[in-house]
Amino acid sequence: MRKRQRTAPVPPAQPAFPPPLRLRPRVTDWSLAVGVGAASATGLISLISGHTEQWSVFAAHGVAGLWLLLLLGGKLRRVWLRIAQPRRWDRRTVFGALALASVALTLLSGVWWVAGGDISVVSFNLLNWHIALGLALTALVGLHLLARAKPLRGRDVRGRRQALRFGALALSAVALWPAQQAIQRVLALPGARRRFTGSREAASFAGNAFPTSSWVADAPRPVDLEQWRLRVDGAVAAPATLTHTDVLALGDGPDNLDELEALLDCTGGFYSTQRWRGVRVGRALQRAHPQPGAQYISFISVTGYRWSLPLGEASQALLATHIGAEPLSHAHGAPLRLVAPGRRGFEWVKWIIRIEALTEPDPGQILAIHTSSFTPEGRGEK
Numbered sequence: 001m002r003k004r005q006r007t008a009p010v011p012p013a014q015p016a017f018p019p020p021l022r023l024r025p026r027v028t029d030w031s032l033a034v035g036v037g038a039a040s041a042t043g044l045i046s047l048i049s050g051h052t053e054q055w056s057v058f059a060a061h062g063v064a065g066l067w068l069l070l071l072l073g074g075k076l077r078r079v080w081l082r083i084a085q086p087r088r089w090d091r092r093t094v095f096g097a098l099a100l101a102s103v104a105l106t107l108l109s110g111v112w113w114v115a116g117g118d119i120s121v122v123s124f125n126l127l128n129w130h131i132a133l134g135l136a137l138t139a140l141v142g143l144h145l146l147a148r149a150k151p152l153r154g155r156d157v158r159g160r161r162q163a164l165r166f167g168a169l170a171l172s173a174v175a176l177w178p179a180q181q182a183i184q185r186v187l188a189l190p191g192a193r194r195r196f197t198g199s200r201e202a203a204s205f206a207g208n209a210f211p212t213s214s215w216v217a218d219a220p221r222p223v224d225l226e227q228w229r230l231r232v233d234g235a236v237a238a239p240a241t242l243t244h245t246d247v248l249a250l251g252d253g254p255d256n257l258d259e260l261e262a263l264l265d266c267t268g269g270f271y272s273t274q275r276w277r278g279v280r281v282g283r284a285l286q287r288a289h290p291q292p293g294a295q296y297i298s299f300i301s302v303t304g305y306r307w308s309l310p311l312g313e314a315s316q317a318l319l320a321t322h323i324g325a326e327p328l329s330h331a332h333g334a335p336l337r338l339v340a341p342g343r344r345g346f347e348w349v350k351w352i353i354r355i356e357a358l359t360e361p362d363p364g365q366i367l368a369i370h371t372s373s374f375t376p377e378g379r380g381e382k
C-alpha cells in the first residue's frame with residue numbers, strides 16, 4: 001500500500017534578507033501616530049510663523065513628514081493584504097484605509113510642492129491641498145487610533161536590534177531634510193527658489209500686480225472714499241474719526257508718505273516684496289493718545305476681520321494707501337491696509353475702518369478671521 005504522503009504546510013515565504021529598517025508592527029503604528037501628531041502641530045504653528053528665526057518650525061515639519069514617509073512603506077506592506085481583499089473589510093478597515101490614503105496624499109502633495117510642483121486641482125494649489133488633507137488626516141488618524149490602537153508592550157520595544165532600527169530610521173528622517181534641500185539646489189529645481197516658509201515669489205515691486213488672497217472669502221464692496229472714515233478708539237484718551245484726507249495728513253503730506261519695503265507671505269504659498277507707502281500706525285495712535293494700559297492694537301476691517309499686534313510693533317507698522325507708484329487697489333485692501341513686516345499675510349488686515357487700542361490680548365480675533373466672510377459686509381451685500 002502506498003503511503004500517502006503528507007505535505008507539510010508551506011511556510012510563508014521569508015525574504016532572504018529582512019529589510020534592515022523594519023520595525024515591529026506596534027512600534028511602527030505608534031511611530032506613525034507620533035509622526036502625524038508632530039506633523040500636524042508643526043504644520044499648524046508654521047501657518048503663523050514668518051520670521052526667519054522660526055525656520056526650525058518648518059524644518060521640524062519637514063523631518064516629521066520624512067519620518068512618516070519612511071514608516072509608510074512598512075505599514076503598507078503589512079496591511080496591504082487586508083485592504084486588497086474587500087471580503088475582509090469591516091468598518092474599522094474603512095477608517096484605516098482612509099487614514100492611510102490621506103497620509104499618502106498629504107505626503108505626496110507636500111513633497112510635490114516642495115519639489116516645485118505647480119499644478120492646481122479644482123482651483124486649489126498643492127499647498128492648499130496639503131493643508132486641507134493634513135487637517136482631514138489628523139481627524140482620520142485620531143478616529144483610527146480610537147478604533148484600533150493597541151498598547152505598546154515591553155516586548156515590542158525590547159531588543160538591541162529594534163532600538164538600532166528605530167534610531168537609524170529617525171536619523172535618516174533628520175538627515176534627509178538637509179539632503180533634500182541640497183539636492184534641490186544642485187539640480188536647481190524650482191523648489192529651491194522658495195522662501196523658508198515654502199512660499200514662492202510673485203510679482204515683487206510691480207505695484208498691484210501680485211496675487212490677491214483672502215483667509216476665507218472676504219469680498220466687500222469697493223469702499224466709497226467720501227463715505228469712508230477711520231475710527232481710532234479703545235484705550236485712548238482722545239478717540240478720533242478721520243477722513244481719508246485726515247489720514248494722509250497724519251504724516252508729512254500726500255507727497256511725502258511714509259515708506260516701508262516689506263514682504264507679504266501668504267499661507268496660500270506666494271510671497272511678494274513691495275515698496276509700501278502710507279502713514280505709520282504710530283502717527284494715528286499719537287493723534288488719539290493711547291492710555292498707559294494700552295498693550296495691543298487691533299486692526300478692524302469693514303468685513304469684521306480683525307487682528308492685533310503688540311503696541312510697540314504696531315506703532316512701527318504701516319497703514320498703506322499705496323503700493324509703489326500706484327494707489328492700493330480694492331482687492332489689495334483700499335483705501336487702507338496694514339503692512340506688518342515679518343508677520344504672515346493673514347495678519348495684514350485689508351479694508352481697515354477701525355483701529356482699537358486694547359489693554360489685553362484679543363483671543364476672539366481667531367474666530368473673527370474665520371467668520372468675517374459670512375457677514376453681509378464680507379459677502380459684499382452691504
Ligand SMILES: Nc1nc2c(c(=O)[nH]1)N[C@H]1C(S)=C(S)[C@@H](COP(=O)(O)O)O[C@H]1N2
Pocket residue numbers: 210211212213214215216217218264265266267301302303305331332333344345346347348349350351
Ligand atoms: N479683511 C481682510 N483682510 C485680509 C484677508 C481677509 O480675508 N480679509 N486676508 C489676509 C490674507 S490671508 C492675506 S495673505 C493677505 C493678502 O493680501 P493681498 O490680497 O493684498 O495679497 O491679506 C490679509 N488680509
Ligand SMILES: [Mo]
Pocket residue numbers: 213214215265266267268345346
Ligand atoms: Mo493668506
